[in-house]
Amino acid sequence: GPGGGAALENANPLIYRRSGERPVTAREEDDELPDIIDDREIFDMSVQLRSAFLNPTHLIRSINDPEHPLTLEELNVVEQVRVKVNDAESTVTVEFTPTIPHCSMATLIGLSIKVKLIRSLPERFKLDVHITPGTHVSEHAVNKQLADKERVAAALENSHLLEVVNQCLSARS
Numbered sequence: 001g002p003g004g005g006a007a008l009e010n011a012n013p014l015i016y017r018r019s020g021e022r023p024v025t026a027r028e029e030d031d032e033l034p035d036i037i038d039d040r041e042i043f044d045m046s047v048q049l050r051s052a053f054l055n056p057t058h059l060i061r062s063i064n065d066p067e068h069p070l071t072l073e074e075l076n077v078v079e080q081v082r083v084k085v086n087d088a089e090s091t092v093t094v095e096f097t098p099t100i101p102h103c104s105m106a107t108l109i110g111l112s113i114k115v116k117l118i119r120s121l122p123e124r125f126k127l128d129v130h131i132t133p134g135t136h137v138s139e140h141a142v143n144k145q146l147a148d149k150e151r152v153a154a155a156l157e158n159s160h161l162l163e164v165v166n167q168c169l170s171a172r173s
Contacts, residue, residue, distance in 0.1 A: 009031040009067065010100045015074050039083045041116070042092055059093070063112050064168045066105045075099050077109060084133060090124045092117060097132040106136050110146045111155060119169075 011131035042060065060083075061073040072078040094113055098106045114129045121127075130143040144150050155161050 007044055009103060009105075013068060013070070013075050013099050014020055015070060038087075039085050040080055042083045042094070042121075044086050057081040060113060062169075062171070063109075063116060064170070065099075066108050066164065068114075072096070072109065072113075078113070081168065091126050091128070093123065094128075095130060095132045097135045101135065102137050106131060106138065106142045107145055108161075108164060108168070110142060112165050114146060114152060115156065115165050127147050 005165050044151060060078060061071060063073060063078070065069070065074045065075055065077065068075065078094065079097075081095070083092040085091070094117070095111060096113060098109065103109075110129050110131070114127060117125070117127050117129070129146050131139045133139065136142065156165070
C-alpha cells in the first residue's frame with residue numbers, strides 16, 4: 001500500500017462476491033447489427049467494442065483498490081447498478097462508493113476509474129465519474145476535481161500519481 005508500513009484507514013473492509021461473467025448474446029455476435037454499449041458492458045469492459053480495442057482482462061470491476069489487495073468490485077466501491085450508459089447520447093456515468101466516509105483515496109479511486117474509461121472507450125463518450133451522493137465527507141470537492149478536465153490532465157502529468165493509477169489498473173498476477 002501507499003507509504004509502506006502506514007496503518008490502513010479501513011483495515012477490515014467488507015468483501016463482496018464478484019458477479020458472474022456476462023453471457024454474450026446472439027445479437028452481440030451478429031456482425032451485421034450495431035453494438036449497443038450497455039451498463040453491464042461498461043462494468044465488465046469485456047466485450048470488444050468495434051471502435052475500441054479493449055483488453056478483456058482490463059475491466060472496471062477489476063480495478064485494484066489503492067490500499068487493499070482487492071478489486072473495487074470486491075469492496076463494493078463499484079457496482080453494476082451505479083453505471084449508466086447512454087450509447088445514443090455518448091454518455092457514461094459511474095457512481096462509486098468509498099469504503100468509508102473519510103477515505104483519503106477517493107480522488108485516486110475516481111481518477112483510476114476515469115482513466116480506465118478514457119483509455120478504453122471511443123473518444124465520443126462524455127464521462128461523468130462521481131461519488132455516490134451522501135457517502136463521503138468531501139464528496140463535492142472530489143467530484144469537482146474529477147469533473148475538471150484540466151485538473152485530471154494535470155494529475156496524469158504527475159509521474160508518481162500516474163504510476164499509482166497504473167498500479168490500480170494493472171492486472172494482478
